[in-house]
Amino acid sequence: MKIGILGTGMVGSTLATKLVKLGHQVMMGSRTADSDAGRKWLQSVGGKGKLGTFADAAAFGEIVLDCTNGANAIAALRQAGAANLRGKILIQVGNPLDFSKGMPPTLTVCNTDSLGEQAQREYPEARVVKELNTVNCEVMVDPARVPGEHDLIICGNDAAAKREVANRLVEWFGWKPGNVIDLGDITASRGTEMFLALWIRLFGKFGSPHFNIRVVRGK
């Protein structure tokens, strides 16, 4: 499968490497086609991938993973181009973390809006699915790093896109089908992004990003 990945940071690189190992054709996109981070990644996978701009990677992918992160995430995503994303599944992975005011980071958008919603508004013809943003990237691609049952929350406006994405999570990364919770439309991104405020404190306490939550239902 042809997969475009926007963002050459830790999250984008980890997902890209895993997808290359699975035999997919992967293009990593960044602001410039020849970024240092991009070249470093390409070397790390023995040249088995492609580099391009955000627009190149969006055009290349049958599915596009938006791994741009931080305060400029939506500005970066904007460079992908509406025509390149039309009708495609856009998996929105990043979080709107703002480190500019020190640690712990705050969110650039929350409460009444979210990065997931901003992405869907920016590209109304893309089929945005928010997911994977509630776990560390090493857990994303290898959920067995956290033992036992634990859950991944997805949301988006397009039910068929969510079903396909849930299947990919199982097929690509080994998530258990029963551990993928569909939380409804894209406005649920507020909840999964605001969860980061709790996640970051848990990370600080444990000193390791390798944890996740299990939603336990009662009577």
Added chain:
Amino acid sequence: MKIGILGTGMVGSTLATKLVKLGHQVMMGSRTADSDAGRKWLQSVGGKGKLGTFADAAAFGEIVLDCTNGANAIAALRQAGAANLRGKILIQVGNPLDFSKGMPPTLTVCNTDSLGEQAQREYPEARVVKELNTVNCEVMVDPARVPGEHDLIICGNDAAAKREVANRLVEWFGWKPGNVIDLGDITASRGTEMFLALWIRLFGKFGSPHFNIRVVRGK
């Protein structure tokens, strides 16, 4: 033990009833000493409790539980009076939920501040512990409603107060000691309050408030 409870809503009433059943002396406080909700509660426990103003209940309690909720929580808490709370443990249970703009509710404060922090700033000589706000009130007083292992997150600036509160959670309500996670100082309230955005969507999906999360740690 003498326990003051601020707020005669569903959360305050549920906690008060449980504490009365355990044999504690409980005073429920509200804006006026003879509120309808207060009298209804007193009747429901066969008169085995007291009613008063916020200030009365704060003065009465050896420990005070702040169960005021919603957009006016801090204004209500303000009526408790600094002298009545000096040196006391103030368990801050409520969430800053704003239902005025429709469903789902948003938060009146988040991201760079929290209700827990506001309470500690309002009463610098009180020993504020934020807790219980991440679960439904029926789960608060009966964690076995949710089967198996699941966690409660507490935070606050006073380590001794947190230890005592963690012991009370075990003694009063049956929480398992190993399931109480101390997340650090009172600023961690941001995380547990912002978690509500996710909680509310899970509640909507399940159609039941009887669930909780388990934090699962990996390698």
